[in-house]
Amino acid sequence: MDSLLTDQTAVITGGASGFGRAIARTFADHGADIIVADIRTEPREGGEPTHELIERETDRRAEFVDCDVTSPDDLVVAVDAADELGGIDIMVNNAGITNETDFLEVTEAEYQQLMDINVKGVFFGCQAAGKKMVETGGGTIINMSSAGAYRAMAEISTYCASKAAVRTLTYALADRFGGDDIRVNSINPGFSNTQMTANSALGNGIRGRVNAKLIKQTIPAGRFGEADEIANVALFLASDMSSYVNGESILVDGGMIHT
Numbered sequence: 016m017d018s019l020l021t022d023q024t025a026v027i028t029g030g031a032s033g034f035g036r037a038i039a040r041t042f043a044d045h046g047a048d049i050i051v052a053d054i055r056t057e058p059r060e061g062g063e064p065t066h067e068l069i070e071r072e073t074d075r076r077a078e079f080v081d082c083d084v085t086s087p088d089d090l091v092v093a094v095d096a097a098d099e100l101g102g103i104d105i106m107v108n109n110a111g112i113t114n115e116t117d118f119l120e121v122t123e124a125e126y127q128q129l130m131d132i133n134v135k136g137v138f139f140g141c142q143a144a145g146k147k148m149v150e151t152g153g154g155t156i157i158n159m160s161s162a163g164a165y166r167a168m169a170e171i172s173t174y175c176a177s178k179a180a181v182r183t184l185t186y187a188l189a190d191r192f193g194g195d196d197i198r199v200n201s202i203n204p205g206f207s208n209t210q211m212t213a214n215s216a217l218g219n220g221i222r223g224r225v226n227a228k229l230i231k232q233t234i235p236a237g238r239f240g241e242a243d244e245i246a247n248v249a250l251f252l253a254s255d256m257s258s259y260v261n262g263e264s265i266l267v268d269g270g271m272i273h274t
């Protein structure tokens with residue numbers, strides 16, 4: 016396959032683990048330099064830090080920036096760090112968490128933490144990247160939403176609310192940046208195999224095995240997704256292959272939502 020992102024630079028929040036790590040590696044394989052913006056360097060699933068892996072195994076540059084997405088200032092630092100690699104072309108607002116507290120038990124602190132990471136982090140990530148891209152003449156923003164923005168589940172009510180906000184924010188920003196040559200899209204994955212679901216009552220964790228079996232019966236593909244399958248869609252959205260795709264939310268869910 017031809018390199019789709021030759022000499023571009025991408026900032027990826029939550030790039031240490033899971034989807035973010037797979038996206039970083041896929042983008043580097045296609046010619047991009049990478050800023051990994053995360054609160055941790057070690058992947059949650061174990062292994063070599065993403066930036067070190069990319070520098071060792073590809074011919075691209077990769078740097079880690081200590082970035083808590085709940086801090087708009089940290090996000091500006093992460094976007095500015097891309098200047099040394101040629102300037103930001105692609106922003107992936109991927110960092111996110113979940114909780115599985117029953118709706119009636121959710122505390123204000125839990126609600127606030129999740130919303131700060133999943134919504135405020137994406138909002139100000141888009142703002143930091145958008146300001147820079149307006150100055151430099153364009154770019155692409157990809158926000159990580161979820162199938163939970165389409166079909167809500169009682170066990171993850173706060174999470175679903177946050178991901179619906181990300182989906183709708185994406186539409187608003189496609190409108191805001193339409194004249195600035197900046198495309199803004201979201202990816203809406205279904206259940207996928209990362210540490211997020213490994214530790215989840217809804218996923219593959221010990222508590223979740225029964226639920227996971229039931230959930231898989233509702234997925235036409237009959238299985239959870241893999242991080243590389245999300246990364247391939249991110250590659251499409253980041254590249255000129257999707258030059259007329261804007262303000263779109265793409266389900267990557269093995270057919271779960273629409274069947």
Ligand SMILES: NC(=O)c1ccc[n+]([C@@H]2O[C@H](COP(=O)([O-])OP(=O)(O)OC[C@H]3O[C@@H](n4cnc5c(N)ncnc54)[C@H](O)[C@@H]3O)[C@@H](O)[C@H]2O)c1
Pocket residue numbers: 028029030031032033034035052053054055059082083084085109110111112113132159160161162203204205206207208209210211212
């Ligand atoms: N795994 C799934 O089934 C699934 C499905 C739909 C959507 N998503 C979304 O995809 C994104 C990535 O999820 P994942 O499954 O790869 O999770 P993960 O837990 O494997 O990785 C998340 C990464 O985000 C980082 N992170 C957490 N809080 C942060 C913060 N405050 N600032 C910066 N980085 C922070 C973590 O350190 C970690 O490296 C999330 O937004 C998640 O909601 C996941």
